[in-house]
Amino acid sequence: MELSKYNFENRGSSLEEFGVTNYAYTFKDVLAYIDWIESKKFIILGGDVYSRQGDIFDLTYDSWYYSPKNKDNDSLKSISVAKNYIKQYTNSNGENFYFAIVVSE
Template sequence: MMFIDEDYVNIVPQDLLERGIRLREELGFYEIAWKFDDVMEVLKITKSKDMVILGGDVYRLSGNKPIITGDGWYTNKGDDDAFEVAIRYITNYRARNGDDFAYCPTICPYTILQEPNE
């Protein structure tokens, strides 16, 4: 089970949640994207809570309206360096393309990676 937008209420502080760009209204996705500084904070928080990042998507912002770019990253199930991959991808993307983008990481609880008998 991957997290949807409503799950973040229990994960990130309210102010960070409010700065997120909810993709539900514009695109019909039950997810939240954040600008660079905020997504870095989201990644830091989720890592500290032993969550797993599976990848993510990039959205171009026109004003505060998200537009699908088709760009994104992924990691293999259980990659130990998944957070570093996400940070590197997002940092490099911003360096190449500028600040008019938001990033939507795909995050899930660690338990999703465990085998049924673990």
């Protein structure tokens, strides 16, 4: 399965308008998606933040990344980095943002 083409429980919004084969998720939905990714032991390499006005997404140019270092615990560390970034971002800016993540299977 190519995760960039996977719409987790049909909760995501397509980013095709940006020429990106990926989905953006609300704060609550992205946390559920990350929990699913954690259960599969995949690694989150990073992600981007989007704002949305109606049906139009805007890239905020805010993002995070994780550089894998140790295969034994990269999955858990990448999950922690992603959750911490998203929670800090929403604590500072509110929950009205969407998040797209890049995953390595």
